[in-house]
Amino acid sequence: MGRRCYAALLGCMVAAFPCAGSAQSAQAVAPVAGPPLATTGTFRQHANFPSRYVASRTIDVWLPPDYGSKNKRYPVLYVHDGQNAFNPATSLGGVDWGIDETMTRLIGEKRIRPAIVVAIWNTPKRFQEYMPRKALTNDSVFSTGRTATETVAGPSLSDDYLRFLTTEVKPFIDRAYRTQPHRDDTFIMGSSMGGLISLYAISELPGIFGGAACLSTHWPAGDGAMVTYLAQHVPKASEHRLYFDHGTATLDTVYAPYQDRVDALLRGAKYRDGEHFMTRVFEGADHSERAWRQRVDVPLLFLLKR
Numbered sequence: 001m002g003r004r005c006y007a008a009l010l011g012c013m014v015a016a017f018p019c020a021g022s023a024q025s026a027q028a029v030a031p032v033a034g035p036p037l038a039t040t041g042t043f044r045q046h047a048n049f050p051s052r053y054v055a056s057r058t059i060d061v062w063l064p065p066d067y068g069s070k071n072k073r074y075p076v077l078y079v080h081d082g083q084n085a086f087n088p089a090t091s092l093g094g095v096d097w098g099i100d101e102t103m104t105r106l107i108g109e110k111r112i113r114p115a116i117v118v119a120i121w122n123t124p125k126r127f128q129e130y131m132p133r134k135a136l137t138n139d140s141v142f143s144t145g146r147t148a149t150e151t152v153a154g155p156s157l158s159d160d161y162l163r164f165l166t167t168e169v170k171p172f173i174d175r176a177y178r179t180q181p182h183r184d185d186t187f188i189m190g191s192s193m194g195g196l197i198s199l200y201a202i203s204e205l206p207g208i209f210g211g212a213a214c215l216s217t218h219w220p221a222g223d224g225a226m227v228t229y230l231a232q233h234v235p236k237a238s239e240h241r242l243y244f245d246h247g248t249a250t251l252d253t254v255y256a257p258y259q260d261r262v263d264a265l266l267r268g269a270k271y272r273d274g275e276h277f278m279t280r281v282f283e284g285a286d287h288s289e290r291a292w293r294q295r296v297d298v299p300l301l302f303l304l305k306r
Helices: 003-016 099-108 126-130 158-176 193-204 221-230 250-254 256-268 289-295 297-304
Strands: 042-049 057-063 076-079 116-120 141-143 151-153 186-191 211-215 241-247 277-282
Touching (some): 076 158, 099 297, 126 158, 126 193, 141 221, 186 297, 193 221, 193 241, 221 256, 241 250, 241 256, 256 277, 277 289, 277 297, 289 297
Parallel strands (some): 076 186
Antiparallel strands (some): 057 116
C-alpha cells in the first residue's frame, strides 16, 4: 500500500473511529465505594494508588468466586486500560470488556484456572506509558501509527510504567491478596497500545511474566518499531505463551502485515502454533471495546487453561 493511500485510509478511519481506549483521566470518573455498578463478582478498588515513577491512578481488583471460601492462592492477570475491563459506567464508549462475566462463566465451566484480575487504569499520558521505549531510536517525538503523519511528543514513559507495575503494584498485590506470585502464574493483557506494552513487558521481564495477551496490537506505533525490537528480544518459547489477534475493520485493517511478520519471527524462535503462541483473525471485527468484549474468552482460555 502506498504512503499516500495509507495516509488517506488511516485518516478516514481515525476520523470515524478514534483509537479505542484512548487516554482519559483516572480522575474523570469519581471512585466508587465498594463494588462498582453493573459488574459481576467481588471487587476491591484502590483509588489514587501512589507511585515514585508515574502518576497515581485507580487499580481495580476482581476476585474469583471461591476466593472467600477457600484458603488457596491464585494466579494473577494484570490488565491495562483497567477502567474498560469491568464497568460500562467507566469504560470508553459505555461498553466494557466483560472480563468479570467471562471469567465467572469460564471458571464455572471448569475451563480455566480461577485467577485474580488486576485492572490498572490509564492516564492522559497513556500513549507515552504504553509505547515501548527500547524499541525506539528517538523518543522525543514518535508516530502514533493512526495516520501517516500524526505524532506524539515524548518521552516514552514505558520503562517507568513497567517499574511501577513490577516494583510497586505487583508487590502490593502479592502482599494484600492470596496470589501465586511466580512467573508461571503471572500474566498480562491489553488491547491496541495495551497490546504493545504487554508484549514489551514479557520481553523485558521474562522472569516475571509467563504469558501475554495482545488484542488488536497497534503495531504501526513508532513506525512499527516493536516488530524490529522483538526480533532481538523474544522470550523463551518453552517458558512463555503469547496470544495475538486482530479484526478486519476500522484501524485493525492495517495490522495483518505486521502480525504476519511477528508470527514468522516466533516460529523461527521455536514457538509452536497453539502451544506457545496463538494468532487469531476475527472477520468484520473493528477496533473497539465492544469487539474485544465479544472475544475476550479466547485469550483468557489460552492464558489460563487448565
